[in-house]
Amino acid sequence: MLIGSIEAGGTKFVCAVGDEKGLVxxxxxxxxxxxxxTLAKVESFFKEHPIEALGVGTFGPVDLDKTSNSYGTILxxxxxxxxxxxxLQKLKNTFHVPVAMDTDVNTACLGEYYYGAAKxxxxxxxxxxxxxxxxxxxxxxxxxxxxxxxxxGHIFVQKHPDDDFKGSCPSHGACIEGLASGPAIEKRYGKKxxxxxxxxGVWEMEAFYLAQAIMNYFVMLSPEKIILGGGVMKQExxxxxxxxxxxxxxxxxxxxxxxxxxxxxxxxxxxxxVIGAIMLGVxxxxxxx
Amino acid sequence: MLIGSIEAGGTKFVCAVGDEKGLVxxxxxxxxxxxxxTLAKVESFFKEHPIEALGVGTFGPVDLDKTSNSYGTILxxxxxxxxxxxxLQKLKNTFHVPVAMDTDVNTACLGEYYYGAAKxxxxxxxxxxxxxxxxxxxxxxxxxxxxxxxxxGHIFVQKHPDDDFKGSCPSHGACIEGLASGPAIEKRYGKKxxxxxxxxGVWEMEAFYLAQAIMNYFVMLSPEKIILGGGVMKQExxxxxxxxxxxxxxxxxxxxxxxxxxxxxxxxxxxxxVIGAIMLGVxxxxxxx
Numbered sequence: 001m002l003i004g005s006i007e008a009g010g011t012k013f014v015c016a017v018g019d020e021k022g023l024v025x026x027x028x029x030x031x032x033x034x035x036x037x038t039l040a041k042v043e044s045f046f047k048e049h050p051i052e053a054l055g056v057g058t059f060g061p062v063d064l065d066k067t068s069n070s071y072g073t074i075l076x077x078x079x080x081x082x083x084x085x086x087x088l089q090k091l092k093n094t095f096h097v098p099v100a101m102d103t104d105v106n107t108a109c110l111g112e113y114y115y116g117a118a119k120x121x122x123x124x125x126x127x128x129x130x131x132x133x134x135x136x137x138x139x140x141x142x143x144x145x146x147x148x149x150x151x152x153g154h155i156f157v158q159k160h161p162d163d164d165f166k167g168s169c170p171s172h173g174a175c176i177e178g179l180a181s182g183p184a185i186e187k188r189y190g191k192k193x194x195x196x197x198x199x200x201g202v203w204e205m206e207a208f209y210l211a212q213a214i215m216n217y218f219v220m221l222s223p224e225k226i227i228l229g230g231g232v233m234k235q236e237x238x239x240x241x242x243x244x245x246x247x248x249x250x251x252x253x254x255x256x257x258x259x260x261x262x263x264x265x266x267x268x269x270x271x272x273x274v275i276g277a278i279m280l281g282v283x284x285x286x287x288x289x
Numbered sequence: 290m291l292i293g294s295i296e297a298g299g300t301k302f303v304c305a306v307g308d309e310k311g312l313v314x315x316x317x318x319x320x321x322x323x324x325x326x327t328l329a330k331v332e333s334f335f336k337e338h339p340i341e342a343l344g345v346g347t348f349g350p351v352d353l354d355k356t357s358n359s360y361g362t363i364l365x366x367x368x369x370x371x372x373x374x375x376x377l378q379k380l381k382n383t384f385h386v387p388v389a390m391d392t393d394v395n396t397a398c399l400g401e402y403y404y405g406a407a408k409x410x411x412x413x414x415x416x417x418x419x420x421x422x423x424x425x426x427x428x429x430x431x432x433x434x435x436x437x438x439x440x441x442g443h444i445f446v447q448k449h450p451d452d453d454f455k456g457s458c459p460s461h462g463a464c465i466e467g468l469a470s471g472p473a474i475e476k477r478y479g480k481k482x483x484x485x486x487x488x489x490g491v492w493e494m495e496a497f498y499l500a501q502a503i504m505n506y507f508v509m510l511s512p513e514k515i516i517l518g519g520g521v522m523k524q525e526x527x528x529x530x531x532x533x534x535x536x537x538x539x540x541x542x543x544x545x546x547x548x549x550x551x552x553x554x555x556x557x558x559x560x561x562x563v564i565g566a567i568m569l570g571v572x573x574x575x576x577x578x
Contacts, residue, residue, distance in 0.1 A: 222437050
């Protein structure tokens with residue numbers, strides 16, 4: 001069984017083929033250009049591989065409401081040429097195999113759920129803290145979705161008492177993405193996060209915000225695992241700071257046996273999206289999606 | 290088909306019988322006392338009604354993890370005699386019919402989903418703003434649950450710039466329950482909410498908080514309907530204030546056709562819990578739970 005996988009990012013596309021065990025057999029990547037040019041490169045990669053199904057984790061927002069006429073279409077995005085692009089339909093027309101699509105972060109969650117840090121769990125939340133903040137939930141092998149996909153980076157949390165930064169989110173200002181994403185850190189301090197590695201106040205504030213986001217996700221969704229990934233989390237000291245702050249906030253209200261087993265690092269390095277998209281393809285083939 | 294229904298509140302128990310269409314045929318209520326005394330009254334009510342199944346919406350927190358040894362047991366609660374009480378098991382032993390249990394707010398959500406304000410929707414969030422704040426989500430007839438049930442009243446949100454109240458939640462201080470529940474209003478202003486009906490600042494602040502909570506729920510869960518009930522919402526002017534503030538916060542990031550059809554009043558008066566518990570009983574009988 002050869003399954004195709006696309007990780008469609010705003011700046012980079014990764015195309016891969018793999019098997020139903022999530023093993024990646026071949027892979028390529030290229031810059032994201034306008035849709036038709038990009039799709040031509042996708043087509044050329046898969047021409048060499050006889051895939052039986054295709055899974056796609058895409059940037060968004062994207063319409064994932066199956067009852068909608070524009071199911072699989074990219075919605076409002078700063079990448080104007082992609083706006084209203086019927087991405088899923090184009091892929092179906094090109095490859096004539098079952099295609100399943102979800103958001104990038106939901107797809108990454110699926111990868112970690114099956115073959116990464118959550119492989120022993122029945123439910124898992126994957127949070128990425130990078131250029132943006134997003135989170136996806138998988139329970140019993142199913143990606144959680146309401147009418148459309150979640151936008152978990154746009155929740156509001158308490159401001160830190162020492163933080164007078166108004167936030168960097170163009171839509172919401174001081175939502176969690178506007179306060180704690182990579183660009184938020186850079187805008188608040190005038191420097192990229194990794195250049196602030198030795199400034200403890202930066203990371204105390206970051207942990208304060210991430211712990212609140214995790215608190216909100218945890219009390220609402222009750223996942224067994226919370227996987228915290230993305231570029232900002234390369235500051236490894238953040239893990240313990242976030243774990244400690246989360247336990248302070250939770251304050252014994254709900255039982256957590258060991259926070260070090262609850263809030264964890266990803267295990268699939270940068271491949272959770274690619275592997276998750278393979279699993280989406282497997283589900284498309286089995287008609288589970 | 291005669292189905293039993295229990296709405297088990299911290300101060301009051303409601304017992305009812307009804308049919309699979311959610312029609313309530315008989316009903317009684319009494320004060321919540323210590324568990325065995327209360328259960329004796331429950332038993333005496335149902336002795337007169339040959340029920341085939343029983344649904345229960347209970348106060349909590351309660352262990353609803355089906356893989357747990359203490360499934361159906363009341364967890365840490367200020368009502369000490371109920372703590373660790375194996376509520377579900379006691380009911381099963383007493384009535385020898387299928388019994389399904391969920392939280393009070395999830396059960397109320399189920400009632401509104403099938404026969405109330407969400408009967409035309411595929412997914413619905415029911416929020417109660419009263420002695421506490423809680424919310425439950427139903428999608429395609431299924432109550433959302435992670436490892437255990439949600440505790441949506443304990444999320445954090447931004448403080449209002451004019452609010453120096455530290456919050457009334459014994460565990461979290463200024464979580465949404467600590468800032469916007471009935472007791473929070475009373476503690477902040479030294480008066481019960483209904484005595485402050487003519488004080489516009491009170492309700493502007495309340496709408497500020499509730500709209501943020503709804504924003505967090507909406508971006509995370511993407512429900513088709515958001516039903517806002519509970520004692521505090523008897524201040525009817527709050528609906529429009531919350532709708533307006535929510536649209537300000539969302540700021541066009543996600544499409545909402547008409548906020549008046551999204552954020553709505555309950556339709557089942559004070560019976561959503563009773564009717565929801567009947568529907569839980571129906572599901573227990575059909576072995577769907």
